[in-house]
Amino acid sequence: MNELFSFLKLSMLHVGYAKLDHRWGFKNVISPFVRLFLVTKGSAYAEYAGKSFELKPGFMYLIPSFMYNDYRCNDYHEQYYTGFFEEIKLGMSVFNQKKTKYVVKANDTDYDLFKRLVSINPSKSIKDSNPVIHINRDLQGYKNSKKRSIQHIIETEAILTILFSRFIENTDIIADKSSFKGDLNRVLIYIAKHLEEELTVADLASYCNLSTDHFSKSFFLKFNMKPNKYIQLKRIERAQFLLLTTNDSLLQIAENVGLKSLSYFSKKFKEKVGLSPAKFRKEQLKL
Missing domain, CATH: 2.60.120.280 (Regulatory protein AraC)
Incomplete structure (x- = not known):
């Protein structure tokens, strides 16, 4: 590594x-x-x-x-x-x-x-x-x-x-216990490049030339996180960045991080950050 x-x-x-x-x-x-x-x-x-x-x-x-x-x-x-x-x-x-x-x-x-x-x-x-x-x-x-x-x-x-x-x-942070001997790190780059798109575990497994089960197990063993959870984490991190650095609307930001539904975006953001996207932006602006 x-x-x-x-x-x-x-x-x-x-x-x-x-x-x-x-x-x-x-x-x-x-x-x-x-x-x-x-x-x-x-x-x-x-x-x-x-x-x-x-x-x-x-x-x-x-x-x-x-x-x-x-x-x-x-x-x-x-x-x-x-x-x-x-x-x-x-x-x-x-x-x-x-x-x-x-x-x-x-x-x-x-x-x-x-x-x-x-x-x-x-x-x-x-x-x-x-x-x-x-x-x-x-x-x-x-x-x-x-x-x-x-x-x-x-x-x-x-x-x-x-x-x-x-x-x-x-x-x-995570010992490499994966049975997959290829470079799983490259899938993280793929996720970052395509974060605004629909990403499925099947797509990522195909990208790595692995079966869905083998990919999911290898990903979890290497990163101690399921692929879907990692994708959601990166989407929320990028949303935080956009909320702090742009004047884009919440819908624009939701679409830019691959969460097309504003209500779903708000729900997932609050689960991770503890605040709605609107309140997060407002709280940061009034520090």
């Missing part, structure tokens, strides 16, 4: 150095990108992944994409921060493949890398700490970003890769 990481692609949205006080406090924040920061002074608090963290100087913290989190600063703290998209291959994420840490002790190299990342991306800082404002601005700026030098683009991704690697453990 490690050979997949030669295809790792990281795309930065923002980076900077912030001095934050008691006004830095928000609940139920969710973003479609990874957030990573290094605290240099003071202290703050964050809750995510079912855990509470005291954000202390000398440590780096990682918040995966699409993970709800709360954070607050009671007094004052300073931090380097960055946000970026990550993808191994189309439709595949590091977080679905490897176990990751949420906090690591920073070393001198980490400080130097963050300083360099800020220096070569001087216009990528967050202008407003309100997550709704800066998430929307970041995503809009990402879509409309001006050309940067190829040297800085390559160096930026290299630095992000080094910082991100500090959190990745050499342990697979």
Whole structure:
């Protein structure tokens, strides 16, 4: 599975150095990108992944994409921060493949890398700490970003890769116990490419040249999830991304993620997220 990481692609949205006080406090924040920061002074608090963290100087913290989190600063703290998209291959994420840490002790190299990342991306800082404002601005700026030098683009991704690697453990989330000796990962790419279409287990089995039963068993053994459940998960994740990054109507989003019925889309979205699509979008906009 490690050979997949030669295809790792990281795309930065923002980076900077912030001095934050008691006004830095928000609940139920969710973003479609990874957030990573290094605290240099003071202290703050964050809750995510079912855990509470005291954000202390000398440590780096990682918040995966699409993970709800709360954070607050009671007094004052300073931090380097960055946000970026990550993808191994189309439709595949590091977080679905490897176990990751949420906090690591920073070393001198980490400080130097963050300083360099800020220096070569001087216009990528967050202008407003309100997550709704800066998430929307970041995503809009990402879509409309001006050309940067190829040297800085390559160096930026290299630095992000080094910082991100500090959190990745050499342990697979799911051991490969599948009796299928081919590359089942390629079906994940197929799903991502055809998510807006009707996808059946029979179609996916045919794509892998397997019987339906053999495919379903092999998929479950490898990913610890039934194919239909995986498809629904990816449809809801993409819907969250579109709700946060576009002004598309709920029906348009439902159709874009392969759920043609608005009522069915709303039902499945609420089952996974706990809120209806409309309320999810509204809650995020009023943080």
